[in-house]
Amino acid sequence: MVPQLTLQAPLKLPPSAVPSHLQQLWADSDDGYNGAATFTLVVWEPAWLEQHLARLGLLEEAVMGMQRPCLVDAARRAISTYGLPSSTAPLSHTLAQALVTQPGGESQSFDDLRGQAIESSISELQPHRMITLAPTIAAEQPIDALVAAYCPLPEDSHGGGSVCGDVLVLRGGAAAIAGELDLLPQLIPSHLPCWVLWEGALGEHLDIFERLTVPPQRLIVDTALGHTTPSMGILAQRIAAGQAVYDLNWYRLGAWRESLAMTFDAQDRRESLNHVSQVDIDLEGDQLCQGLLLGAWIASRLQWSLQGGHRHGDTSFYSFQRPDGVKVDMNLVSVPVGLPKAHAGSIMGLRLLCKPPNRRGLSVVLCGEASGCMRLEGGDISSRDLVEAIVPLVEGSLEVQETRVLAGGHDTTNPLLATAAHLADKMLAATVSSKAP
Amino acid sequence: MAATLTNPLRIGLRQERVIPPQCLIIFGASGDLTHRKLIPALFELFLQRRLPSEFAVLGCARRPWSDEVFRQTMAQRLQPIIAPNPQAWEFFSQGLFYEPVDLQQPGHLERLGQRLEQVDRLRATRGARTFYLSVSPAFYGSGARALAGAGLLADPQRSRLVIEKPFGTDYASAQQLNRVVKSSAQENQIFRIDHYLCKETVQNIMVLRFANSIFEPLWNRNHISSVQITAAETVGVEQRASYYEQSGALKDMVQNHLTQMLALTTMEPPGRFEPEPIRNEKAKVLQAARLANPEQPWTCCVRGQYGSGGTAERPLVSYRNEPGVNPNSTTETYVAVKLLIDNWRWQGVPFYLRTGKHMAKRLSEVALTFRDAPVHLFDAATGGVSSNNQFVIRIQPDEGATFRFEVKAPGSGMRSRPIAMDFSYLDSFGEPSDEGYVRLLADAMLGDPTLFTRSDEVEAAWRLYTPILEGLKQSPEKFPVHSYEAGTWGPAESDELLSRDGLLWRRP
Numbered sequence: 001m002v003p004q005l006t007l008q009a010p011l012k013l014p015p016s017a018v019p020s021h022l023q024q025l026w027a028d029s030d031d032g033y034n035g036a037a038t039f040t041l042v043v044w045e046p047a048w049l050e051q052h053l054a055r056l057g058l059l060e061e062a063v064m065g066m067q068r069p070c071l072v073d074a075a076r077r078a079i080s081t082y083g084l085p086s087s088t089a090p091l092s093h094t095l096a097q098a099l100v101t102q103p104g105g106e107s108q109s110f111d112d113l114r115g116q117a118i119e120s121s122i123s124e125l126q127p128h129r130m131i132t133l134a135p136t137i138a139a140e141q142p143i144d145a146l147v148a149a150y151c152p153l154p155e156d157s158h159g160g161g162s163v164c165g166d167v168l169v170l171r172g173g174a175a176a177i178a179g180e181l182d183l184l185p186q187l188i189p190s191h192l193p194c195w196v197l198w199e200g201a202l203g204e205h206l207d208i209f210e211r212l213t214v215p216p217q218r219l220i221v222d223t224a225l226g227h228t229t230p231s232m233g234i235l236a237q238r239i240a241a242g243q244a245v246y247d248l249n250w251y252r253l254g255a256w257r258e259s260l261a262m263t264f265d266a267q268d269r270r271e272s273l274n275h276v277s278q279v280d281i282d283l284e285g286d287q288l289c290q291g292l293l294l295g296a297w298i299a300s301r302l303q304w305s306l307q308g309g310h311r312h313g314d315t316s317f318y319s320f321q322r323p324d325g326v327k328v329d330m331n332l333v334s335v336p337v338g339l340p341k342a343h344a345g346s347i348m349g350l351r352l353l354c355k356p357p358n359r360r361g362l363s364v365v366l367c368g369e370a371s372g373c374m375r376l377e378g379g380d381i382s383s384r385d386l387v388e389a390i391v392p393l394v395e396g397s398l399e400v401q402e403t404r405v406l407a408g409g410h411d412t413t414n415p416l417l418a419t420a421a422h423l424a425d426k427m428l429a430a431t432v433s434s435k436a437p
Numbered sequence: 438m439a440a441t442l443t444n445p446l447r448i449g450l451r452q453e454r455v456i457p458p459q460c461l462i463i464f465g466a467s468g469d470l471t472h473r474k475l476i477p478a479l480f481e482l483f484l485q486r487r488l489p490s491e492f493a494v495l496g497c498a499r500r501p502w503s504d505e506v507f508r509q510t511m512a513q514r515l516q517p518i519i520a521p522n523p524q525a526w527e528f529f530s531q532g533l534f535y536e537p538v539d540l541q542q543p544g545h546l547e548r549l550g551q552r553l554e555q556v557d558r559l560r561a562t563r564g565a566r567t568f569y570l571s572v573s574p575a576f577y578g579s580g581a582r583a584l585a586g587a588g589l590l591a592d593p594q595r596s597r598l599v600i601e602k603p604f605g606t607d608y609a610s611a612q613q614l615n616r617v618v619k620s621s622a623q624e625n626q627i628f629r630i631d632h633y634l635c636k637e638t639v640q641n642i643m644v645l646r647f648a649n650s651i652f653e654p655l656w657n658r659n660h661i662s663s664v665q666i667t668a669a670e671t672v673g674v675e676q677r678a679s680y681y682e683q684s685g686a687l688k689d690m691v692q693n694h695l696t697q698m699l700a701l702t703t704m705e706p707p708g709r710f711e712p713e714p715i716r717n718e719k720a721k722v723l724q725a726a727r728l729a730n731p732e733q734p735w736t737c738c739v740r741g742q743y744g745s746g747g748t749a750e751r752p753l754v755s756y757r758n759e760p761g762v763n764p765n766s767t768t769e770t771y772v773a774v775k776l777l778i779d780n781w782r783w784q785g786v787p788f789y790l791r792t793g794k795h796m797a798k799r800l801s802e803v804a805l806t807f808r809d810a811p812v813h814l815f816d817a818a819t820g821g822v823s824s825n826n827q828f829v830i831r832i833q834p835d836e837g838a839t840f841r842f843e844v845k846a847p848g849s850g851m852r853s854r855p856i857a858m859d860f861s862y863l864d865s866f867g868e869p870s871d872e873g874y875v876r877l878l879a880d881a882m883l884g885d886p887t888l889f890t891r892s893d894e895v896e897a898a899w900r901l902y903t904p905i906l907e908g909l910k911q912s913p914e915k916f917p918v919h920s921y922e923a924g925t926w927g928p929a930e931s932d933e934l935l936s937r938d939g940l941l942w943r944r945p
Contacts, residue, residue, distance in 0.1 A: 257450060
């Protein structure tokens with residue numbers, strides 16, 4: 001999959017002229033075509049990290065708002081250049097925030113193609129309209145409205161039935177963008193589904209977030225991009241309010257969920273799931289969202305009820321009660337790593353200790369492809385049956401995951417995510433409200 | 438521990454391929470298949486969250502039903518399925534619509550086009566449409582032509598046509614139907630159903646062969662001495678007499694289902710796991726297959742018909758005494774054929790295919806028998822020589838596979854005995870497989886034709902049995918129907934087909 005540019009050079013217009021221009025755009029079409037009857041995609045695409053890397057001369061390519069390998073490479077270079085801890089995840093909010101204060105490059109200009117470079121797999125889905133809100137790092141920058149038509153590439157449309165759509169980019173300082181948000185309801189057809197893709201950290205620019213993401217808009221977020229508390233809080237709150245929410249961080253957990261389920265597919269092991277006594281989850285750094293979601297998924301699937309939790313040092317301790325009344329300990333351990341994966345808080349390893357009655361204990365250890373298993377192989381596991389598996393690293397680009405959501409979406413949240421997010425938020429609240437014993 | 442205990446961590450994980458927004462149009466929506474199979478399968482996909490919110494079903498038939506009548510009719514007939522999930526049904530049924538349509542009336546098709554546009558707007562289904570011909574086979578050709586004439590198949594990316602079996606009644610009629618259908622739509626839009634291909638274990642044949650390096654080196658004439666493919670049913674003709682009288686076991690089971698199993702078992706590895714490379718290989722191997730003696734097909738084909746049988750408590754009537762069956766019927770309810778494949782991999786290996794109704798056991802399997810050990814060093818524990826290795830892929834029931842090989846029997850001597858190393862889907866996986874139509878509908882709506890038969894496959898399969906079908910027309914006396922007792926493994930003449938080669942049918 002490759003990014004493709006719009007059919008024509010984008011036309012710069014005053015924002016107020018955009019609705020009438022878009023209405024006119026297809027009016028001359030011979031067959032009276034008035035846009036694909038598919039969906040609208042609204043993207044909040046701050047790309048703070050990418051902009052700062054470009055400003056500082058660490059990224060030579062144009063800013064596109066896409067998670068490309070060159071962006072991750074540039075981010076790793078920045079970590080080393082500015083002496084940040086090597087455990088900083090390249091695409092983390094922490095790095096973007098750290099670069100804000102780095103001087104230099106004020107006079108450096110860079111191409112900004114956000115919203116104009118469309119991932120081909122997304123354009124293949126023929127969105128009716130794509131609206132990109134592209135805030136600039138220069139907070140005072142006035143608004144630019146850029147309008148263009150796009151069509152899927154001929155090779156992507158397999159030679160038949162392609163229809164085109166249009167794109168709108170609103171680029172400028174965040175305040176200027178906020179000032180133009182009233183335009184959007186006129187541009188989003190009410191009879192088509194609309195997805196809002198929030199590519200920024202959850203919790204930042206809350207005013208814009210609230211105005212953009214009004215139900216029934218379907219929301220795509222990534223809880224790995226921001227800090228744990230606001231990310232988890234907003235995720236849980238929006239799901240509880242009945243909005244359809246997709247968390248890309250949850251999709252990244254897919255290989256872990258599948259690997260753990262696979263371990264207990266064997267008929268003779270399933271019974272052990274009723275006798276789990278301890279769960280240990282290791283994750284990279286202190287962004288806890290993925291770890292909380294994984295722990296909450298396990299607990300909710302096995303019908304455990306949360307009894308309490310506290311945080312001490314790098315570890316969050318939780319206690320649950322199984323349906324048979326027995327206590328289960330769950331520990332989320334933040335482990336600093338030298339070469340973290342692109343997203344903050346990626347799972348490194350998972351261990352389940354089971355004590356089935358009248359049978360030898362069972363220890364299930366799942367380790368990330370890149371992280372090894374040694375830490376979780378410690379302790380009293382030699383007296384148990386040991387099942388170990390390596391969980392493949394299947395991150396996929398952000399765009400690949402977005403395409404999956406857009407290709408066949410729902411107007412409700414996945415019940416597994418809904419249950420897990422609710423419990424994960426409660427777990428987080430338990431550690432915030434209680435002190436270590 | 439109950440064997441059916443579901444893995445709680447497995448629930449909800451099967452969402453790997455979400456179907457894109459579209460409208461499924463079912464012709465013959467008032468018929469049995471719609472409420473017995475199609476709508477339950479769609480509802481199951483809905484429960485698995487594999488249907489998008491932008492989805493609609495437009496039922497079409499001659500009956501003058503409204504949307505509401507269609508919804509209520511489905512709700513009544515699917516009550517046992519709906520009862521545990523009433524709220525889900527409420528959401529799902531909002532996407533059910535109905536339009537009275539007679540495919541032979543041009544005016545109806547024009548109205549259908551308008552209704553589809555209306556449904557597109559209402560459900561945002563993006564103009565993507567899958568047309569499902571659940572009508573009498575006599576209308577497959579004219580139905581496809583009518584849809585094409587109305588321009589409803591014009592977009593090769595966003596319109597598809599699903600055709601139920603049987604596809605033709607012989608080689609010539611299959612060719613003719615292919616000509617009509619292919620003049621109405623491109624091959625990549627046409628999805629010809631073979632229900633056997635949606636069985637998990639049939640698909641597993643490909644995974645077993647091509648995902649493991651241990652089997653493929655042995656999977657050829659150098660190591661395999663014979664192959665038996667069996668599809669045995671314990672039921673009789675039931676309510677299908679009028680169809681079955683015209684069809685018989687050869688057309689009903691062998692030409693399609695058993696031949697597809699043969700193709701998957703014998704095909705060469707495809708270059709890529711994509712629909713066209715796979716279907717190319719299946720077509721190639723079917724084109725290389727032939728009856729063991731096409732000039733004298735009666736020597737490699739045994740036909741049978743069940744007589745009465747069963748027990749005093751549960752007597753089974755003979756085929757000729759079944760309701761709707763001609764008392765002098767010569768339709769076969771059992772057939773066994775011997776095939777050969779003229780290619781480098783399989784030259785000289787006999788393939789025995791058999792199917793029958795009212796047989797001793799309900800099962801479908803592919804059994805590969807390996808060649809004798811070159812030297813017999815050990816006696817079997819039961820006396821004589823040790824048995825051949827055998828690899829059996831169980832299609833149904835108890836889906837799985839068994840590998841049989843010799844081990845040392847306990848004791849002071851050095852005698853061997855066969856043991857079975859067994860794999861069972863039920864024991865190894867945390868959830869049951871989808872019902873066949875769930876998989877078939879999902880694949881058709883995803884536009885994945887891997888499990889559907891291509892025109893050249895269908896024709897090659899019909900051509901394979903043409904000598905028998907022609908012989909039955911010209912010299913029926915050479916293809917006698919041998920009677921067998923209901924509840925047994927078929928007529929004794931069938932055993933002779935193998936005994937001539939020094940072999941026995943498996944009695945699994």
